[in-house]
Amino acid sequence: MALFTVDSSNTFGQTVEEAGKYNVAIASSSQYTTTKEAGKPMAIFDYEVLDGPYKGGLIRFDNEVWDSTSEDKAKLSAKRFNTIAVALGASNGTAFDSIEQFVSQAVGHQLAITVDWDTGSNGKTYLAVKSYEPFMQDGSKPNGIKRPAGSGNTGNGGFGNRQSASGGLGSATNHQQSSGFNAPTSSNTGNAQAPGTANSYSSQSANSYHGGGFPPIPDGSPF
Template sequence: MALFTVDSNNTFGQTVEEAGKYNVVIASSSQYTTTKEAGKPMAIFDYEVLDGPYKGGLIRFDNEVWDGTSEGKAKLSAKRFNTIAVALGAANGTAFDSIEQFVSQAVGHQLAITVEWDTAANGKAYLAVKSYEPFMQDGSKPNGIKRPAAANSTGNSGFGNQKNTTGGFGTATNNQKSDGFNGSVAGDKQASGTASGYSNQSANSYRGGGFTPVPDGSPF
């Protein structure tokens, strides 16, 4: 008799399996860092879905870069972060002194995001954030579009990303790679949703400052 059988509905960490529009909270795992090549300020936002069939699911690695290398790029960066701030409920006239401050104060606040499937350089499909809006009173709206089939291909061993053998698990390959409105700019493009965008390290290995809980009087 089998000890257990695999059931994707009986796991820790709900996964979001459809594109669409979701009510989310900015998760505490969100963080501030800088881009690897040019050292530009970057927010890495993770989102937790608040309602609907994917409640509790995470949408991760929405990388937003502040580029102040020219007046024009700084204006575009301001518009990008303004869009997020307005969706979070920040009032006109609210000032931020740094992207680090913005991230620390955004954690724990709610908004709605629209996500679509994108494919990274390693062929893996991930949900990328395309737009931000205020929290929706009528709830999240998955649109039925699931991960592209090509990104779900697996061997016959019971686990994906492994060579097939006659055993129950198979032998792992030696070159496996770990399995968004994207704010990266030319020369600083990060591979959103993959570790390869951070020199083969998980984005969770970055520590942007160890933020304290959101204080009273937060702008959001």
């Protein structure tokens, strides 16, 4: 007798199947690390969708690197993280001492992200973050564009090509609640796992930073 049978209505979270603009909170699975080769500080942001048809779904591995190897790169890094901080509700003058502190204090806070389908060097297609904005009062806006036919983001095994999402947000700690961000209103809890993919570099426009920040990572690698 089978231990259990697969039932898509009996899962943690939700699969995000369309590109578009989503109200999200930064998930507790987000983490601080450093790049493998150069040891640069890196934030790995995971996002949980807060409303709409994909409520509870995770959009994972938005990797943002702080590069201070030159004055120009340091300025670009500051603009990149400033864009995220402002979208999260940080006030002018709020100071952060490290990327590790930024990630810790950002968990649980809300913003809106625009995502589209990207294909990594490993041939897998995933939702990549293209821009950041403040939380939208009129709700998330999937745009109807689904994963391109014939592409996938899982390896060999008994599973299909859909992006899997599970779990949710952790409650903010006292340290997080005293941060410079607007107080979060979501406090779901859970654990999250997803395939090992990450965003690629995208272009910078005059009006918004288009997300990404690190090449796709190998399968099974946390960074």
